[in-house]
Amino acid sequence: MLERLAARAPVPVFVAMGRDRAPAVERLLQSADIDVTATPRHASILLVAGRVRDSDQAYLDRLHDQLPHPRATFWWGDEQGDDVDEAQRAASSDDPVISLRALYRNLISGAHASETHRLADEPPAPWRGKGDHGQGGEGMMGGVPYGRMMPMPPTPDIRDGLALDVYTTQIGPFMPYWPAGLVLEVTFQGDVIQSAEVVHPPYPPRDVDRVPFDRLLHETTALAQIERARAAHHLVCIARVLSLVGLPTLSRRAQILAVRVRANERVTIEPLRKAAARAGLRAALAPGLGRIDDRLARELGGPAQRAAGDAIDDRSDNPTYTRLDFTPVTQTKSDCRARLAQWFDEAEQALALVSAAPDAMMDQGALVEAPWALRAPPIDYRVTELLPGLEWSEALLVLNSFDSAALCRMGPLETP
Amino acid sequence: MALTGLLTIMGTIVAGALLLQWVAARTRRDRVVESQKIPFLGGSAPNTHAWQRFHVRYYSMTLLFIAFEMEMMFMYPWAVVYVAEGVKALAEMGMFLAILTVGILYGWREGIFRWQ
Numbered sequence: 001m002l003e004r005l006a007a008r009a010p011v012p013v014f015v016a017m018g019r020d021r022a023p024a025v026e027r028l029l030q031s032a033d034i035d036v037t038a039t040p041r042h043a044s045i046l047l048v049a050g051r052v053r054d055s056d057q058a059y060l061d062r063l064h065d066q067l068p069h070p071r072a073t074f075w076w077g078d079e080q081g082d083d084v085d086e087a088q089r090a091a092s093s094d095d096p097v098i099s100l101r102a103l104y105r106n107l108i109s110g111a112h113a114s115e116t117h118r119l120a121d122e123p124p125a126p127w128r129g130k131g132d133h134g135q136g137g138e139g140m141m142g143g144v145p146y147g148r149m150m151p152m153p154p155t156p157d158i159r160d161g162l163a164l165d166v167y168t169t170q171i172g173p174f175m176p177y178w179p180a181g182l183v184l185e186v187t188f189q190g191d192v193i194q195s196a197e198v199v200h201p202p203y204p205p206r207d208v209d210r211v212p213f214d215r216l217l218h219e220t221t222a223l224a225q226i227e228r229a230r231a232a233h234h235l236v237c238i239a240r241v242l243s244l245v246g247l248p249t250l251s252r253r254a255q256i257l258a259v260r261v262r263a264n265e266r267v268t269i270e271p272l273r274k275a276a277a278r279a280g281l282r283a284a285l286a287p288g289l290g291r292i293d294d295r296l297a298r299e300l301g302g303p304a305q306r307a308a309g310d311a312i313d314d315r316s317d318n319p320t321y322t323r324l325d326f327t328p329v330t331q332t333k334s335d336c337r338a339r340l341a342q343w344f345d346e347a348e349q350a351l352a353l354v355s356a357a358p359d360a361m362m363d364q365g366a367l368v369e370a371p372w373a374l375r376a377p378p379i380d381y382r383v384t385e386l387l388p389g390l391e392w393s394e395a396l397l398v399l400n401s402f403d404s405a406a407l408c409r410m411g412p413l414e415t416p
Numbered sequence: 417m418a419l420t421g422l423l424t425i426m427g428t429i430v431a432g433a434l435l436l437q438w439v440a441a442r443t444r445r446d447r448v449v450e451s452q453k454i455p456f457l458g459g460s461a462p463n464t465h466a467w468q469r470f471h472v473r474y475y476s477m478t479l480l481f482i483a484f485e486m487e488m489m490f491m492y493p494w495a496v497v498y499v500a501e502g503v504k505a506l507a508e509m510g511m512f513l514a515i516l517t518v519g520i521l522y523g524w525r526e527g528i529f530r531w532q
Binding site: 016039040041056059060062063065066068069114116117119121122123124125126167168169170171172173174175178183 | 446449450451452453454456457458459460461462463464465
């Protein structure tokens, strides 16, 4: 009886985002049957969405072992081998909700055995004190573990110059609000990031909203389709930031708006924007947070460049758009607030263009600005240069104030 | 007699605790492995043991707390003797406050009063 009731609860799932599955997983988030958890400790099923690099397998195994019993892995994608149980996989075109629910039910009732741990049961960093049992040693804390100097390391804090202990750890690659595949080695002093290095670059983004832009290369495409894809892309980016600053209801609203925009429904973004402003969105984003210099803005292009005040947009030279009196919207500050405002402005402008010219068609190969920038050559800036001096919550806000394409271009290129 | 009662109670508690542990060990389906003891870092493992020294940044807040709290702690008894002692007590408290103020000034320089 209890087991049956428990099995009817939303399925707690932790998502390890692989390549190419981000839009599909966003759709999954809409389902009331699925509870996507923030950490593996709250999940019963590890959902591996898409392909992961071979080098990420150990990270995946550790995540798997961190799930409490009873637990199972579910593979969602086309690349899984035949050795995976039929109940634990779905093709990328399938909706996995029904399979996930069945798996969860069997897991709770005991019909599906809980998976055992994959990594060796030994501490990743055992204590290394001086004595036989790791006890004792020199210094006032009773040990000089890991051969570190007493009293304090040589690097001073970037905030007040005090040379106190630092904490270095790797973070990623599978976390909510985190570019899928990115592994950073981050050094903290207190709550402030001192430095960050890229260990593994993020997976290249694959976005459902790029489809009309790709199609335009080969065939005549409706302006409405292009602009709806742009608005949907920006709304998804906005939803991520809203969720991150603690406005989950508004985030869900933005997600639903994105779905409706893709479904060719008539929507207005203004109410969402007002609700976000009333909820204190500006207060959550400190002024000047995540400001980038003009060079990086120019090299990133797209909304990030226009948020820095450069009215550069390929649509300005497109006759279809000039007939509609198109002028690019810009911001001035080039910080997180400006980039968020830019997404809002561009999404509203895109929907206004759709209303102004619902039947306009664009010729094959016409020059149109994508929701993200594609034209600039790869840049030598690294995402890691944005992070030092920020607290972790601010760092996540800064990372999520860029679209996934811009983030990918700020990291090093992936070695095949 | 009292000792017997006490020993009985202690024995019952220890036996009960051991019994609970035994039941918990028998009914647990899977034991906790090392991967579950480490913090969630998106799949990464920490480089160092949890006992490593790490600078928590509340030292400045602690400093401020001690500066004001010690002040108040001594000012209550001082207020009682002040009536009897007069100017001498006032001078002594002035010296004490002057020393604590150095700590507050140091904290000020360190940015304790900046709200972040």
